[in-house]
Amino acid sequence: ENITTIEQMEADNAMLKQNACAVCAETYDDRVKAQSPHCKFGEGGICCKNCSMGPCRITAKAPRGICGADAHAIAARNYLRSVAAGTSSHSDHAREILHVLRNASPEGNYKIRDEQKLLSLAKEWEVPTEGRDIYDIARDVADIGLMEFGKPEGTQRFVSRATPERQKVWAEQGILPRAIDREVVTAMHMTHMGNTADAEFLVRQGLRTSIANGWGGSMLGTEVTDILFGTPTVRTTEGNLGVLEKDMVNIVVHGHDPVFSEMVVTAAEVKELTDYAKTKGAKGINIVGLCCTANEVAMRHGVRMAGNFLQQENAILTGVVEMMCVDIQCIFPALPQLAECFHTKFVTSSPIARIPGATHIEFKPETAFQQAKDIVKMAVDNYQNREASKVCIPPSKKNAVVGYPTEQIIKHLDGVTNSHVDELGSYKPAIDAIKAGVLRGAVAIVGCNNPRVRPDYSHFEIMKELLQNDILIVATGCAAQVATKAGLLNYDAKYYCGAGLRRVCELVHIPPILHMGACVDISRMMLLATGIAKDWGVDTTQIPVVGCAPEWMSEKAVSIANYVVSTGLDVYLGIEPQVSGSAQMMELITEGTRKITGAGYIINTDPHELVKNILAGIEAKRTALGI
Numbered sequence: 001e002n003i004t005t006i007e008q009m010e011a012d013n014a015m016l017k018q019n020a021c022a023v024c025a026e027t028y029d030d031r032v033k034a035q036s037p038h039c040k041f042g043e044g045g046i047c048c049k050n051c052s053m054g055p056c057r058i059t060a061k062a063p064r065g066i067c068g069a070d071a072h073a074i075a076a077r078n079y080l081r082s083v084a085a086g087t088s089s090h091s092d093h094a095r096e097i098l099h100v101l102r103n104a105s106p107e108g109n110y111k112i113r114d115e116q117k118l119l120s121l122a123k124e125w126e127v128p129t130e131g132r133d134i135y136d137i138a139r140d141v142a143d144i145g146l147m148e149f150g151k152p153e154g155t156q157r158f159v160s161r162a163t164p165e166r167q168k169v170w171a172e173q174g175i176l177p178r179a180i181d182r183e184v185v186t187a188m189h190m191t192h193m194g195n196t197a198d199a200e201f202l203v204r205q206g207l208r209t210s211i212a213n214g215w216g217g218s219m220l221g222t223e224v225t226d227i228l229f230g231t232p233t234v235r236t237t238e239g240n241l242g243v244l245e246k247d248m249v250n251i252v253v254h255g256h257d258p259v260f261s262e263m264v265v266t267a268a269e270v271k272e273l274t275d276y277a278k279t280k281g282a283k284g285i286n287i288v289g290l291c292c293t294a295n296e297v298a299m300r301h302g303v304r305m306a307g308n309f310l311q312q313e314n315a316i317l318t319g320v321v322e323m324m325c326v327d328i329q330c331i332f333p334a335l336p337q338l339a340e341c342f343h344t345k346f347v348t349s350s351p352i353a354r355i356p357g358a359t360h361i362e363f364k365p366e367t368a369f370q371q372a373k374d375i376v377k378m379a380v381d382n383y384q385n386r387e388a389s390k391v392c393i394p395p396s397k398k399n400a401v402v403g404y405p406t407e408q409i410i411k412h413l414d415g416v417t418n419s420h421v422d423e424l425g426s427y428k429p430a431i432d433a434i435k436a437g438v439l440r441g442a443v444a445i446v447g448c449n450n451p452r453v454r455p456d457y458s459h460f461e462i463m464k465e466l467l468q469n470d471i472l473i474v475a476t477g478c479a480a481q482v483a484t485k486a487g488l489l490n491y492d493a494k495y496y497c498g499a500g501l502r503r504v505c506e507l508v509h510i511p512p513i514l515h516m517g518a519c520v521d522i523s524r525m526m527l528l529a530t531g532i533a534k535d536w537g538v539d540t541t542q543i544p545v546v547g548c549a550p551e552w553m554s555e556k557a558v559s560i561a562n563y564v565v566s567t568g569l570d571v572y573l574g575i576e577p578q579v580s581g582s583a584q585m586m587e588l589i590t591e592g593t594r595k596i597t598g599a600g601y602i603i604n605t606d607p608h609e610l611v612k613n614i615l616a617g618i619e620a621k622r623t624a625l626g627i
């Protein structure tokens with residue numbers, strides 16, 4: 001069996017837990033116990049502290065807050081605030097990168113690596129390119145991109161990339177997003193004490209705010225990251241904690257912003273530093289990634305992936321991490337304290353994510369390369385402090401093939417021997433396979449892992465069953481890393497597929513789970529679904545393609561789920577959104593949005609049941625299309 005089972009992964013975790021106990025370190029599972037049972041009001045979304053007359057909690061005896069807001073208003077307001085926070089996170093991340101693009105120069109630390117992508121975006125935005133310096137064009141493009149955050153009028157530019165039917169739906173429903181900041185601010189305003197109390201309108205603003213993410217901030221983030229650091233291509237790498245090396249200086253980059261991690265990766269390749277590591281008795285420098293940053297650097301450099309969200313403490317618990325350096329998002333504030341139990345240096349780099357106990361080195365684009373070299377040197381200097389008695393590296397790791405943005409997928413489809421010349425550059429070969437039933441459909445599996453359920457298990461079970469049922473999977477974020485750890489992200493995984501999917505994998509030479517990147521790259525998935533729908537001649541809501549987040553946890557995920565629904569794709573959730581204290585909200589997110597966008601959530605905390613729901617949903621789409 002060329003697969004790592006969940007039981008094996010759990011055995012690794014147990015081994016590391018012993019290491020934690022040996023040094024009296026606390027880990028997330030201890031805190032899960034301390035936090036259980038969770039507060040029912042919070043779980044149901046019916047605690048409001050939006051003003052200081054409260055906090056107000058809704059019970060049978062007290063069905064309204066002091067101002068009179070009911071469970072529906074409170075749950076909907078809290079939910080909208082999550083969408084706003086999630087949209088802010090992805091979009092602020094994108095804005096930082098746009099500033100880097102704006103200041104890129106041939107002599108500076110950041111250069112343009114994908115001129116083609118820059119030129120096509122310039123063309124899309126009608127920026128003159130003829131005879132102009134590429135860096136001047138970049139500045140103009142960046143300025144337009146930055147205006148998407150605060151332009152006084154008009155709607156998001158990337159909306160025009162959606163199917164014509166989608167654009168019409170968004171316009172008719174009044175959910176076309178204006179400037180990104182405007183939608184977030186409107187969401188915050190609407191949820192202020194004494195404003196909207198009608199849940200439906202809060203849900204509508206949630207959709208609009210999320211489109212400003214998926215078809216705004218996130219899409220900008222992905223585009224500009226590709227322009228600066230290169231559009232990803234297919235690469236082979238490895239994943240799981242076994243990528244940490246006993247006799248090398250191990251540096252873990254963790255977070256989301258490639259502006260930071262790209263530089264650290266580049267610095268670790270500098271000969272002067274690798275030589276320096278050797279003078280310290282190490283065989284070299286081993287850079288590995290964690291969480292979405294892992295996806296970013298794996299797709300562009302083949303950097304190996306140490307693991308996903310709930311493995312961040314485990315990485316430190318191996319005792320061989322000389323340094324964990326982080327930028328933004330999904331970073332446990334528990335890490336500096338945990339690092340203190342070992343020799344590990346914990347470095348924060350962003351003013352957005354300051355954590356007590358960390359060494360803070362504020363990363364600046366102007367000095368980035370030098371700073372990255374200093375950071376790497378600091379890690380090398382720390383190698384001698386490693387304590388042999390605390391070392392425990394689980395050997396598990398798997399090969400993985402990563403790097404399938406839409407451009408790569410199209411390229412593979414073009415390679416299908418029997419495709420006609422007029423079908424080049426299109427999704428027609430994939431559509432034909434779906435129409436013929438060789439493929440039943442596709443599922444985008446995304447999101448985090450979450451101790452509310454058996455971590456990684458839901459992902460794993462859902463992926464295996466979908467593959468057996470001839471469903472192609474595209475994956476991003478921490479979900480993609482479950483596939484990596486399991487060994488499902490390589491060509492051999494075709495042996496776990498149904499006959500149809502296996503044939504497609506062989507014909508097109510792809511693994512059955514396509515790694516599309518970080519969570520910010522779920523925008524790529526929206527373009528993939530849109531491309532398929534356009535080439536099919538239908539709207540996105542009609543194609544047998546859906547989204548699934550089996551173990552999501554973050555507010556970013558709430559925003560994502562909303563924009564996927566806005567795009568017309570159903571979203572299957574394995575964790576219940578925190579609105580169950582309101583029957584109206586439960587109805588709105590599962591059924592109500594269908595009347596607005598044609599899609600909604602299907603929620604089931606049992607992964608096997610959720611798979612059944614997905615398969616039924618895909619078959620229903622097929623039937624409606626008459627295939």
Ligand code: NFS
Nearest residue numbers: 292330447448477478519
């Ligand atoms: Ni997505 Fe990436 Fe992972 Fe979840 Fe966090 S790393 S942006 S939010 S935990 S998938």
Ligand code: SF4
Nearest residue numbers: 048051054056065067
């Ligand atoms: Fe209570 Fe209303 Fe204030 Fe919320 S806004 S805390 S429900 S009084």
